[in-house]
Amino acid sequence: EADIYQTPRYLVIGTGKKITLECSQTMGHDKMYWYQQDPGMELHLIHYSYGVNSTEKGDLSSESTVSRIRTEHFPLTLESARPSHTSQYLCASSESGSQPQHFGDGTRLSIL
Amino acid sequence: EDQVTQSPEALRLQEGESSSLNCSYTVSGLRGLFWYRQDPGKGPEFLFTLYSAGEEKEKERLKATLTKKESFLHITAPKPEDSATYLCAVQAGGGYQKVTFGTGTKLQVIP
DSSP: OOOEEEEOSEEEEOTTOOEEEEEEESSOOSEEEEEEEOTTSOOEEEEEEEETTEEEEOSSOOSOEEOOSBTTBOOEEESSOOGGGOEEEEEEEESSTTSOOEEOOOEEEEEO | OOEEEEEOSEEEEETTOOEEEEEEEEOSSEEEEEEEEEOTTSOOEEEEEEOSTTOEEEETTEEEEEOSSEEEEEEOSOOGGGOEEEEEEEEEOSSSOOEEEOOOEEEEEEO
């Protein structure tokens, strides 16, 4: 059973605020990912990390940033939230690049 | 460009009525094909990985198969608790090993 945790589960916040979405995993996985998922749409990769101090942008352009200072922690930050950032954000980790990704339950973000 | 197409978009079954979900894909050098189950308000839950054509995996009422162009998720005698969205994803070879997801099939099993 995968152990990957995201907080908060839900967040409703005003435009212009700085937001940090937390993601932690207890499996010691090197690889971690952030996806954006809108209703009825596929998951879009916005950031990934192959280890500590390694971060890359994914396919979907995003105004967010990430950091990977510890193996277990991969937070995502929006410096100034906008209504276009309203979406579900999913964090995942995998043991290696060819192993399946294990997902958290997501953060549903609404920007007013 | 890697592509995953799932059909049907939605499927409604009576309890006990077996059926199959389809995942057609194009990918440069398939490294693996993954099936996930996603319940409302939750993240995807991993079900199966298939690596090569001809491979099959089973878990309870679910069986996944793989050919060179598509994968099927067969559901035998489904129960209402099998209701969920089923996602297919493919991983390409190469350094990045990118994973591309389909939009899913929303399955509803009626008692």
